[in-house]
Amino acid sequence: MKKVNEIMNKVKIKTTINNRSYKLDVLPNQTLLNFLREELGLTGTKCGCEIGECGACTVLINGEAVNSCLVLVPQINGKEVLTVEGLSDGEQLHPLQKSFIEHGAVHCGFCTPGLLMTAKSLLDENPDPTEEEIRNAIAGNLCRCTGYIQVVEAVKNAAGEY
């Protein structure tokens, strides 16, 4: 019996990842998470559960925060993807990155890329969120180290910089 990957035709897509355009032949059954990490070497996006529960793999697709473990690569055709590697402007850190550093919101750092992307999507939409809105926004990002308090403070403070 042939393997799925052997009989499956690759799909041609055009996409923008971290402000760079790509023309790609991709496997239709590959997750975006796996594609970013294994094919593009963008390992900043983390794999924690692969079922869309932990949020460590959060990236932005057209500005919206999504779990990249639940997205198949062809779904990014014609869309813009932003990962943690594309968050800073060269050496210049994004206000959220600075704020996470200043407020001690980073402990082990494994959930940090996902939290940063979720927070960016929130602040792009709502530059002055209440604490409750911040907590609602990041409720899908699990963090075992921080107890979320310094994360909420960091997002609140970064909002002031927007």
Added chain:
Amino acid sequence: MEQDKYKIIGKPEKRVDVLGKVTGKAKFADDYNVKHQLYGKVLRAKYPHARILKIDTSKAKNLPGVEAVLTADDIPGSKVFGIVVQNQSILAFDKVRYLGDGLAIVAAKTKEIAEEALELIEVEYEVLPVVTDPEEAIMPDAPKIHGDNNIFVHHKVRKGDIEKGFQEADYIIERKFKTQFIEHSYLEPEAILAEPAEHGGVRIIGSVQNLFSSRRSVAAALNLPLNKVQIIQSTLGGSFGGKDEVMTAMCCRAALLAIKTGKPVKMVNTREESMLESYKRHPYTMYYKWGIKSDGSITAMEIKIYADGGAYASMSPYVTWRSVVQATGPYYCENVKTDVITVYTNNNYTGAMRGFGSPQVNFAIESMIDIIAEKVGKDPLEIRLQNGFEKGAITATGQKLEHNVSLKEVLLKAAKEIDFQNKWREYKSQSDAPIKRGIGIACSYRGVSLGAEGTDAAGTIVSVQTDGSVIVSSGITDMGQGAQTQMCQIAAEVLGITMDRIVFLNTNTSRVPDSGPTVASRGTIMGGYAAKRAAETVRSTLMSVASEMTGYDVEVLDLKDNYLIDKDSGERLASFSELAAQCFKKGRPMFGFGWYKSPPTSWHEENGYGNAYFTFVYGTNIAEVEVDTETGKVNVINFVSAHDLGRAINKQTVLGQFYGGVAMGLGYGLLEEFEIEDGIPKQLNFDEYLLPTAKDIPNIKAIIVENEDAAGPFGAKSIGEPTNEIAAPAIINAIYNATGKRIYELPANLERVLLGHKLTRKGERGSVQKEKEELIIESCKIK
């Protein structure tokens, strides 16, 4: 001002490892890849208890793309490992003892081929009866897991005369408490990359918490000397005590595959594999019997605890030893008899997890003290102040507390912060409404570091470069708690430099001394003290060079803000970089090695007493809750956490420990439960295993109390685990204050709060069966 005493100590310096973590450049274990790497996968057990009759790997070996299929027969050295009892199989060879046991490993060109090969391995089993309850496992006819006795640890504490104590009592109060398995839930699943080393041996990089114990086991399994097994810690995505034995097994397996194939081998657990195989926090069944006088003083404590050790010994002997030492809480009592019995079962093995045997007993102790308070008509704060330890107290193990015993200070500061007593009285008599409020308090004392568990020493290296930049490395590891940053801050303080000059090297077993495991909240006190000594060694060399350079006496010179200064005038005489360059030019050593061995402790295992720990820390948590009496939902609305930690080296990372510890304790109290039925785990991912989210954690008021302790660097003691060990009982006591119903079994989820017992799903989804009633000994014998 106290704060001005130090330039760097106590300041919220940013973490030394933070830049990579916010830009995605930090490399966690699964981020390491090399060309031509193979992918390793593990075949795990089909039954929780079975004899292995035959393993046939021939079909798997013939699958194209497969480079090796190995079983225990292929291990050249020791097939088992273990920190105390060497009985954990790297790959099972006689029996499988729980569902997470590995039987065979495959290395293949892709993950998919490796997984397909696993399906081609044929195993013949003789299925054996399963035992999963520790109290059933001690029965004579119970199935035996190892050898002929399932009991493998029995720790005791004996003090005074327990019979006399009960005779003196006005009331005797007995209760039974139970706690659950919980999962560490480090967000990063286990992963490593093992490569054959150039001149023999193996080099491993991965998510390993305790590098030196893992190294010892790899060396023993492969018949290699320790210097041919190099383990490097990648940036660790959380551990909480959890990346020890499970990583040792993974290291041994990947190393074996790498040596056999001559190629690099990558191994990564999925979340499901991680939860299936990894060890958990011990479930305890605890029988507490206290004799009390009508004034609330405690005359006797008789405590019997059964701990579920699961399939392997792991850290159980140490975890349960901390429990036996701390089982009475920080309360005066002349007559104590404590027994902690640890038993093998066919459940996941249990081991180290943040708290290390204290969260379980603290739940029982802090429930008991509230129960006796009510019995004698006192409030929860009064009873704790009445019975709590002071300086000079003699503990249950006969140890005299000679350090600053700040139990009452933390109790009072926490209570004052939230107006505890008034709220407690008000909520106690609140009128009937669907949503009820409650407030609860819990306190603890905790032995610092390993204590009489074993050798307690650590080493740190401070190396000044010729341009005045500095590299720090240590045998103490970082898993996100900030150990690297603490050690760098201590070095910076001693050397009078700023933090941006320092880089911390990831721990590598071949480049730093064996410093034991980074556990028991010993990172700052042990690694930090060693860092202080290392930096002092370098400083003394630099100062003598400075004196030669300037002609000033050493006594009038100082290092401050990256400069050599004249202490009196504050004049800058040279930059730190110039001084470093001069030191190099003169051929003087710019390298300092610091070693710290803890003060002595003692333990008499047979008679159950001793000076268990060289110092202790004290903490208090207060939880304010809202209980929905129609659904059983508990919301924690306010929280106060007060801890005396000696000195905060970094206030910001300390606060992080407070918040994270409380969050984990809240999960333990209200949400988390790893259920195993007949040896089969029920939750293997975060859809069913519930972790606290940002919506579950209240604002937490942290109170940092600093009574310096001579045993630690700049007076610093411990904070990682204390913050995690009393949140659950504070919440449980708050629920009682709100509802008048006491929870005896964790977690206090909806059904336990609403119905008083757990609902269990059996068979078909949706069918519900009431669990067997728990035996709660409610009799208060009044003489």
